[in-house]
Amino acid sequence: MEDAVMLLSGGMDSGVLLAWARGRYRTIHALTFDYGSKHAPREIVMAQRLAQHYGATFTVVELRFMAELFSSSLLSTGPEVPDGPYRKDSIATTAVPFRNGIMLSIAVGYAENLKAPLVLIASHAGDHPIYPDCTPDFIDALSRAATLGTFGGIRVEAPFASYDKKRIASIGRELGLDFTMTWSCYKGRELHCGTCATCLERKEALEHASGKDPTRYLA
Amino acid sequence: MEDAVMLLSGGMDSGVLLAWARGRYRTIHALTFDYGSKHAPREIVMAQRLAQHYGATFTVVELRFMAELFSSSLLSTGPEVPDGPYRKDSIATTAVPFRNGIMLSIAVGYAENLKAPLVLIASHAGDHPIYPDCTPDFIDALSRAATLGTFGGIRVEAPFASYDKKRIASIGRELGLDFTMTWSCYKGRELHCGTCATCLERKEALEHASGKDPTRYLA
Numbered sequence: 001m002e003d004a005v006m007l008l009s010g011g012m013d014s015g016v017l018l019a020w021a022r023g024r025y026r027t028i029h030a031l032t033f034d035y036g037s038k039h040a041p042r043e044i045v046m047a048q049r050l051a052q053h054y055g056a057t058f059t060v061v062e063l064r065f066m067a068e069l070f071s072s073s074l075l076s077t078g079p080e081v082p083d084g085p086y087r088k089d090s091i092a093t094t095a096v097p098f099r100n101g102i103m104l105s106i107a108v109g110y111a112e113n114l115k116a117p118l119v120l121i122a123s124h125a126g127d128h129p130i131y132p133d134c135t136p137d138f139i140d141a142l143s144r145a146a147t148l149g150t151f152g153g154i155r156v157e158a159p160f161a162s163y164d165k166k167r168i169a170s171i172g173r174e175l176g177l178d179f180t181m182t183w184s185c186y187k188g189r190e191l192h193c194g195t196c197a198t199c200l201e202r203k204e205a206l207e208h209a210s211g212k213d214p215t216r217y218l219a
Numbered sequence: 220m221e222d223a224v225m226l227l228s229g230g231m232d233s234g235v236l237l238a239w240a241r242g243r244y245r246t247i248h249a250l251t252f253d254y255g256s257k258h259a260p261r262e263i264v265m266a267q268r269l270a271q272h273y274g275a276t277f278t279v280v281e282l283r284f285m286a287e288l289f290s291s292s293l294l295s296t297g298p299e300v301p302d303g304p305y306r307k308d309s310i311a312t313t314a315v316p317f318r319n320g321i322m323l324s325i326a327v328g329y330a331e332n333l334k335a336p337l338v339l340i341a342s343h344a345g346d347h348p349i350y351p352d353c354t355p356d357f358i359d360a361l362s363r364a365a366t367l368g369t370f371g372g373i374r375v376e377a378p379f380a381s382y383d384k385k386r387i388a389s390i391g392r393e394l395g396l397d398f399t400m401t402w403s404c405y406k407g408r409e410l411h412c413g414t415c416a417t418c419l420e421r422k423e424a425l426e427h428a429s430g431k432d433p434t435r436y437l438a
Contacts, residue, residue, distance in 0.1 A: 059288065061284045061288070062283075062284060063284075064281075065280045065281060065282075065325075066328075069278065069280070069329060069332065070328060070329075070332045071332060092370075095370070096328075097327075097328040097329070097331035097332045097369070098324060098327045098328035098331055098365070098368055098369055099328070100368065101324040101327060101328065101364060101365065101368045102321075102324045102325055102327075102328055104324075105317060105320040105321045105323075105324040106284075106321055108316075108317045108320060108321075109285075109289060109315075109316040109317035109318070109320065109321055110288060110289075110316070112316035112317055113288065113289045113290060113316045132367060132368050132369055132370060133368035133369070135367065135368075137367050138364060138367040138368040141360060141363040141364035141367050141368075142361075142364040142368070144360040144363075144364075145320060145357060145360035145361040145363075145364050146317070146320065148351060148354065148356050148357040148360050149317055149319065149320045149351050149352035149354075149357040149360075149361070150316070150317055150351055150352070151311075151314070151351060
């Protein structure tokens with residue numbers, strides 16, 4: 001078995017990936033990024049609990065420059081997160097420029113330093129039409145850059161690349177994941193808002209997987 | 220003409236790149252990274268002066284997590300920088316894991332946010348045998364990841380990829396660059412040490428280009 005570094009946001013997809021990865025890899029090193037998002041205070045607590053629950057090492061990397069330099073409604077410095085399902089215009093506001101490229105590159109450096117050969121990310125088929133840095137082609141290109149750019153020839157893999165969010169929720173349920181240990185809402189209030197694009201997706205996926213969604217929503 | 224974002228360390232190579240890029244691009248946005256290296260206090264001052272001199276915008280990105288999480292003699296938290304020319308064993312100590320991958324990815328995000336189509340880096344043929352994240356193949360792979368992973372289809376280019384350090388010094392001299400505005404020494408003392416690998420390379424290149432090297436060395 002090999003060691004793996006993984007991006008753990010504390011969201012549903014990376015929570016399921018952690019449950020899935022446990023037992024498949026020797027040690028799992030979870031990396032969580034504090035990039036100044038509105039939901040960072042909610043997400044990071046979930047990520048820490050998940051890592052502890054599944055026996056992964058847990059490290060938070062501070063990337064506060066993103067909220068200073070980049071424009072996005074996801075960031076604490078940005079405009080309000082729009083309500084309603086993903087549409088082209090709402091996507092443009094929630095995208096954080098090259099976020100996965102930046103987080104994966106740091107994870108590759110971290111893996112090189114630990115001599116771990118692999119970096120995992122939970123990007124999936126539901127993300128592809130929305131964000132360019134979630135597509136399988138992008139992940140493959142970044143993996144090639146990582147392999148060429150490190151002494152250890154590190155790979156980047158997205159095991160859920162061909163799955164949609166409903167299937168990921170089903171895998172989580174089969175693995176016994178407690179979904180209340182994950183956070184999706186972009187608004188970062190005390191409870192999930194239930195109306196932003198990521199809350200709507202979460203509801204749909206969890207209802208599909210479990211018959212009922214254990215999340216408490218504001219609306 | 221298009222805008223360009225460039226990595227400006229304050230070293231000789233990126234100093235020459237900035238002089239070379241001026242006039243070739245509309246606005247040049249210089250990004251400097253404070254990643255906790257021993258020579259950061261010297262380099263960053265040079266980078267700021269260079270940017271001002273050549274009319275580039277200047278931004279420092281703090282990446283202090285590197286000195287906390289990564290092991291390298293280049294970092295303030297690492298062992299002493301070895302003296303003498305580059306050799307396999309000294310390379311292993313001065314390498315910062317996937318440093319160019321991380322800095323380029325942040326520059327790509329920054330370019331996406333500014334709607335600039337291009338990121339420039341001063342990596343060159345002298346670097347290739349030493350650091351894997353300086354090779355043309357690596358830069359090409361990362362450029363492909365950047366193009367696929369951004370709405371703007373951003374490219375990464377290394378205009379000096381096929382040049383050695385002597386040729387870069389000659390270009391700098393032809394462009395009238397004042398080399399005392401650049402910093403090379405990894406040790407970060409008040410003057411260049413004159414004995415570490417990067418000082419030895421600097422001496423050789425500047426003597427080749429100008430007949431004499433204007434740098435003041437400790438030894």
